Amino acid sequence: MSDKTPRPQLAHLTAQLEDLRQRGTHFKLRVLDDEQAPVCTYDGKRVINLASNNYLGLCNHPKLREAAIAATKKYGVGSGAVRTIAGTMHIHMELEEKIAAFKGVEACVVFQSGFTANAGTVSSILGKEDFILSDELNHASIIDGARLSRAKIKVFRHKDIAHAEDLLKEIQHEPGRKLLITDGVFSMDGDIGPVDKLCDLADQYGAIMMVDDAHASGVLGRNGRGSVDHFHCTQRVDVQVGTLSKAIGALGGYVCGSRDLIDYLYHRARPFLFSTSHPPSVAATCIAAFDLLEIEPERIQRLWDNTNYFKQQLTAAGFDTGGRTTPASETPITPILIGDGRATMDFSRSLFQAGLMATGIAFPTVPEGKARIRTIMTSEHTREQIDQALEILITVARKMNILPA
Known part of the structure; x- marks a missing residue:
């Protein structure tokens, strides 16, 4: 047997x-050569x-660049350990206090990503x-x-x-805690979760209320x-999860809530316990x-305004942006529904060749069809x-019979 x-x-x-290639949904990673920009x-x-x-364009904002450089000069490039051993720096505590004050809650813990914030919290509490009652379109990390x-x-x-209430009724007399969880904004369709109505259910049935606000943070x-603030539910949501990797422009996730919740996560959330803390620059x-x-x-x-x-x-051009066979978008996430996976990926590649980066999403990230x-x-x-992007979308869609010529 040769080495190859x-x-x-x-x-x-x-x-x-090979099956993905046959389906036309195999992809190669696009590599960014410069900064993240419009x-x-x-x-x-x-x-x-x-x-x-x-x-919000914060990935390359001058004030964030300056802050990163200053922190690197003062503290170095790494923290050297997990938070519970030797890796908690003053700047980590300052960030957690900043987020807690911003969110109007008692305390906050920062994780290495939004994914680990969700997965680490649900699995530890x-x-x-x-029992966990979860929306069928909740994020993979949940x-x-x-x-x-x-x-x-x-x-x-x-x-x-x-339906959520029916499920709560079924288990209301069962022993054990109940956790009701939703995304604040759903990442594939761009619709907003009914946080206020789910809070009503959580109050009525004594459930823990948790919201993943990754795509609502900063939006x-x-x-x-x-979304928790949007629905005036800050004091009714027990666990708020957010991200530092999207609108905030950097990297990481966080959980907000009571001081006891955060102290418990310091002791029991496995991603927090077993991952090195953020570089001070982040x-x-x-x-x-x-x-x-x-x-x-x-x-x-x-x-x-742009959204x-x-x-x-x-919509005026005739694209299906949701609301027919999928939920209608209510946020800056706007899907253009194609249906077929191969046609979608071909459309995305053609858009790129025409000068527009717009990602194709197919099964298993979204359902077949x-x-x-x-x-x-x-x-x-x-x-x-924006007008140039629209012109490219319409022109390519007509060429590919996605829109009528």
């Missing part, structure tokens, strides 16, 4: 990759970027005798955390309050405080970002860039 002959132990992976360079090609989570907890999982139809609520950039949310609310207004214009123009181009608007796109 594949080992048979992983032949099943090769077969599955117009940037991927794989050497200049494109309008409608694929980034950089909602519940056990096998407990699903994984639920499985790791070994709790009994009940899934309610998307945003279906009556909804006062100065971007999220903590510093996040602190600067929360300051900007307070002093530059016009960024969020620009985001919504509303873009949605109107897509509901593949889509997911577009995300930012505050930093100019009207000229």
Whole structure:
């Protein structure tokens, strides 16, 4: 056997990759050559970027750059350990206090990612005798955390309050705690979770209320405080999860709630216990970002102005942006529904060649038959860039018979 002959132990992976190629949904990673911006360079090609989570343009904001450089000069490039051993720096505590004050809660703990924040929290606060009631379209990190907890999982139809209540009624006399959990904004369809109505159910049935606000942070609520603030439910949600990797422009996730919740997570959340803490530069950039949310609310207004214009123009052109066979988008996440996975990925590749970065999403990320181009608007796109993106979308869609010629 030569050095280049594949080992048979992983032949099943090769077969599955070949299946993806046959379906037309196999992809290669696009590589960014410069900074994350409304117009940037991927794989050497200049494109309008409608694929980034950089909602408010903070990835490359001068104040965040300055904060990162200053923290690196003062503290170095790494923290050297997990938080519970030797890796908790003053700047980590400052960030947690900043977020807690911003959210209007007692305390906060920062995780290495939004995924670990969700998975680590759900899996640590519940056990096998407990119940989790989860929206069917909740993020993968919630699903994984639920499985790791070994709790009994009940899934309610998307945003279906009556179905959620039926499930709560079924288990209300069962021993064990009940956790009711939803995304604040659903990442594939861009619709907003019914946080207020689910809080009513949690209050009525004594359930723990948890909201994953990853795509609502920096987008909804006062100065971007999220869907919990948007629905005036800060004091009714027991566990708020957010991200530092999207609108905040850096990296990480966080959990907000009571001081006892956060102290418990310090002791029991496995990603917190077994992962090295953030580099000081990342903590510093996040602190600067929360300051900007307070002093530059016009960024969020620009985001919504751009979003509303873009949605109107897509609808006028005849694109299916949700509301027919999928939930209607209510946020800067706007899907363009195609349906077939191969056609969707071909459309995405053709858009890229025409100068537009717009990601194709197919099974298993979304159900079969509901593949889509997911577009995300930012505050930093100019009207000229948006119009150019729309022109590319319409022209390519007509060529590919996605829209009538």
